[in-house]
Amino acid sequence: MSAHFQEPEATKVEHGTNNGLTNGDGNDKFTLGKFCIDEARPIKVIVIGAGYSGTDLHTQFRYLQRVPNMTLTIYEAEQSVGGTWLVNKYPGLKCDIPSHCYQLTFEENPNWSSFYASGPEIRAYLEAVVDKYKLMPYIRTQHRMTKARYSEPDGKWIITIRRPVEPNSNETATQFEEFEDICDVLFTGMGDLSRWNWPEIPGLKEFQGKVIHSARWETGEGGPDAAWEDTVHSWGNKRVGVIGVGSSAIQIVPAIQPKVARVVNYVRGKTWISSIFVQEPLIKLSGRKDAENYDFTEEDKQRFQDPVYYKKFRRELESGLNDAHAATIRGNPLQDIAKAAFKEIMVQRLAKKPWIADHIIPDFGVACRRLTPGPGYLEALCEDNVDFVPSPIKTITPTGIETEDGDHKELDVIVCATGFDTSWRLPFIGRNGTNLSDKFASQPKSYLSIAIDGFPNWFQALGPNSGVGAGSLLLLMERQVDYAVAATLKLQRERLKSIEVKSEAVDDFDEYLMVSNPQTVFGEKCRSWYKAGKEEGRVSALWPGSPLHAAMALKHPRWEDFNYERLDSRIRNRLHWFGDGNTVADKTPGSDKTWYLSDDEIDYPPSKYTGRVIRVVN
Structure with missing residues (x-):
């Protein structure tokens, strides 16, 4: 049609x-x-x-x-x-x-x-x-x-x-x-x-369990609009492989770790896990230095109804975000400060499995890859029911994933958090x-x-x-x-x-x-x-x-x-759009012919200029 x-x-x-x-x-x-x-x-x-x-x-x-x-x-x-x-x-x-x-x-x-x-x-x-x-x-x-x-x-x-x-x-x-x-x-x-991508891994289509992409979390359980909790309610005995270490995988792993039998995170690269963005306002609100999020109280929301307070709060947050740009410039001292601080945090959070640090903490600059706070991710990697696998994937078999070091892990679900x-x-x-x-x-x-x-x-x-x-x-x-x-x-x-x-x-x-x-x-x-x-x-x-x-x-x-x-190539004069020399107001009886004096047309100078003496030079 x-x-x-x-x-x-x-x-x-x-x-x-x-x-x-x-x-x-x-x-x-x-x-x-x-x-x-x-x-x-x-x-x-x-x-x-x-x-x-x-x-x-x-x-x-x-x-x-x-x-x-x-x-x-x-x-x-x-x-x-x-x-x-x-x-x-x-x-x-x-x-x-x-x-x-x-x-x-x-x-x-x-x-x-x-x-x-x-x-x-x-x-x-x-x-x-x-x-x-x-x-x-x-x-x-x-x-x-x-x-x-x-x-x-x-x-x-x-x-x-x-x-x-x-x-x-x-x-x-x-x-x-x-x-x-x-x-x-x-x-x-x-x-x-x-526009999301399936990974190009041999055998992916032959896997006999569930295969899910993070950008299309639909398992058929609960329908396409089901919340993710509804889709994993029966996964208590499932072994779930998560491929990737981008922002999606970093959020998925800690979310499902307590709800499944085992999580296997396949990671081929390194990445910085940062502290929470704009941390100072979060600490001030929660009263905790280790806060990873904060639920606003009714008292907080009531204060936000004050336009002056709210605008100040919002501008302080966005100013903090914009300040971070300086740290993305090579040679800026903030880069070295961020590297040292993030490394220290990551090592602390990986204390139960310190060997992971060698495989995930990068040598490249902070923010070379998209920087993600990842609350709970490193802690989840240290749980007993989580395996961190840095060896590259060789193939996907009908029952699991085999890595290049020859190891094969049996899986029931594969989650591809593999990007776009x-x-x-x-x-x-x-x-x-x-x-x-x-x-x-x-x-x-x-x-x-x-x-x-x-x-x-x-x-x-x-x-x-x-x-x-x-x-x-x-x-x-x-x-x-x-x-x-x-x-x-x-x-x-x-x-x-x-x-x-x-x-x-x-x-x-x-x-x-x-x-x-x-x-x-x-x-x-x-x-x-x-x-x-x-x-x-x-x-x-x-x-x-x-x-x-x-x-x-x-x-x-x-x-x-x-x-x-x-519109017409025969038009030679570039000012043809001037039309017949009139505005619509000129040709419309009873229309506003002083529209230029309306408040939305006048650009009023701020009061700070009104006392200034203007000197006219001949």
Whole structure:
């Protein structure tokens, strides 16, 4: 089934003769456009994904808030909103930064239950945001984008969407239908940790027990929406192998250790297990130096109702997170301090099995791999029913896992906490039939992480080099959205067919990355998804600077870094968008013709400037 695009009448007017074009006899005779300068042309925007609102929910809200005369549709592949916090249901799932730092700048939540929120609570927050701003009418769940193709003749994106044939069916359905939708602007917020990978281990498909990926914790027990506790309630006599030592495995192992007969953690690399992020406020709240989390009391939540107190509390937390960026720079004394402190903590926590320290404490810098606090992980490794296996896996047999040292362990369940596909090789076809997968075959390259040459009118959040190694990721995502909305407004306001980043601007950003990254610990030798799972090479996941640096870089778009096409190539005058010399207010009887004096238009100087004497120089 296909949707057929029909050009709006308001746009067709601009394509007629005597509308700022040549007069038809070969002579350039400019005439005014038949529209007001602020008469917004119709524009269609499609958003892919309804995950965290630093990307998608924030995108929807800002587009609806700022872009007039717009049609908006959001396609979400899953059954509901929430993104990674909907899909991930694995044991021990929590955010690894404080709850009050993991929320939108404009939508504060004073009612978080704990200092570090659980996955279900974060998902509930996102759902509350959708409800508050009435976004659900724009969202189409269980609609998965399978392809996006740019149509050069009309400057449109043609999006192929797959959905279940039967209403209310889920992604396990066997029958699907596809249809096409068309838009002027495409915004994607699919995230860099949304496409998970099965490990390439011989024999995985032959294993006769349960095989689960951490990013899809569905065992068939309790249904796809069951809490992880429901899926492991019968595992009391099970032997569970957990492959990996990333942030997911570090949370899963201590969560299931008391609930199963045996846990075998297969670890091929080393990693730093840090102390809790922003520890001082946690110690102050809990009164304990060894606190790993803290449940807010009713008294705490009551204090958070005071806007002044709450804002001070939140800003202190985020300031502490942002301060951590300095420690990611090579040569910074904070690196040596962090190494010594974390090593001491890890050795202490591994006191019952001190030999593990030799296999897990790294030589590389702190934060070369994603830094995870991992409350309880090292302690769990020391329990009697946990085996730590540093020998590489040779093969998976029908009954267990055999490692290269010849050891074979019988298992009932294998959990693959083995990461994600961060290659950004997505099903996009751009100008001249350019396939994004081919373009990114050697390495992903973008402009400021949000635009790609050869792919006009497409903007993204959490594209290549949009992650952060320290600080607030949501700040960066919100600024990416603001940038995309500003570009959409320019496209609409100036009646443009396309806006496309210049290839030389992409190359300049890439050159900056190549010089910047080796100066950080992220460029050191360590296996990390920051480098697409490689030990060495290009850092493709992180912004080349702090989150504050990213926010400033994205605040004022450099429009000179883009190429443009007009809606009609016959238009020669770049100021055709001025229209007929009027605003809508000029031509509307009874309208507000002093709108520039309204409070939301006037930029009032702060009172500290009012007493200053201004000297006029002739």
